[in-house]
Amino acid sequence: MDLKVLAFDDLTPRQLQAIYKLRVAIFVVEQNCPYQEVDDVDLTAQHFMGLAPDGHLMAYARLMVEPNQQARIGRVIVNQADRGDGHGQQLINAALTQIKALWPQTTQVNIQAQHYLDRFYRSFGFKPVSPIYLEDGIPHQDMVLHL
Template sequence: MEWKLKSYSELTKEQLYTILAERIQVFVVEQNCPYPEIDGYDQQAHHLWLEEEGKIVAYCRLFQGGIKYKEASIGRIFVHKDYRGKRYAREMLHRAISLLTDTWGEKGIKIQAQHYLLEFYQSLGFKEITEVYMEDGIPHLDMVVKT
């Protein structure tokens, strides 16, 4: 398995296609949530993923502060269903947080977390900054971690 980090312009067509297909599978199909997955932000993101033989095991998008929010941001976080429960999400988020704070010098990171993952994100240092709200029919809340 290999971790990869690429800006939009560094992605091959095949990598972008695979990323979008997997995100649609997780967020639209598995969660039965029709919403505009292609949102115009991929071009401004860095894409971090764990790959095994061409298959995406875990994935997230990273944004520097000022792009989506005042703070840096991590989004579209998922682990492929065949790899869940093996701590890949935790490893990926540790890498993402370290990259944003240690490498890019960001002072805070904001996420829109699905409510059922509240304790997971709290275990990584994120704190709730909103009440639970519905986003595309799924309970969410905004969380931040400060460095």
């Protein structure tokens, strides 16, 4: 998987369409969760893409800088056809490396995780910092990783 990170203004129209198509396919259709998936955070986030050799979008995450030397990983997805081959692990490991390169003063990475992925995120060192709550009808928990 070839990984690249681009600011919104550096995305081509085709890259942006692929990102939105995959995010809607998973977060809205697959998870049966109608909500405003495209938001203004996209304009300031770094878009981290995992591309297959044929160029299709295999995995994606949105990286954002936050106040107090913190960063956030959001909208983490792996294309349904590409699941089960470790692409999610590769994406998160590379996203953490990318955050350190983009924002070297970062001391904490935040994530709003779907609860069923608790063990997945714990495997990278994330720890829950909130009780489980419903976000758009799906159980979530806030987690942090101290760098």
